[in-house]
Amino acid sequence: MGPGGGPPADLYVEVAQRAHPRFTRDGDDLHVHVLLPQEQVAGGTTALVPTLIDGGKHVRIPAAVRDGQALRLRGLGMPPVKEDIRGDLLVRVGLDG
16 A cells, blocks of 8 residues: 555655765776886786775786786676676776886
8 A cells, every 4th residue: 555545656766876986887897996016016916906895805916917907806896786796896007106
């Protein structure tokens, strides 16, 4: 029964998404920019990459990474509404120095 004894009806909810200071969203995928010292990356390294839901993840950065290159971390993006799989996190690596 609806409000005031009326017939049942559909409920429409509008959700607004606010911009995040660190992440941008593309569907279920998230994008983040990480700036790393060039000397640290030269021989390959491990870096703590921020994640939206998990807090952070240690990721191996290959020695061959180029400035502006994106690394795809599968399953660390946004969870879809009705599924158990998450989108990906694309980490754009910036080299400092």
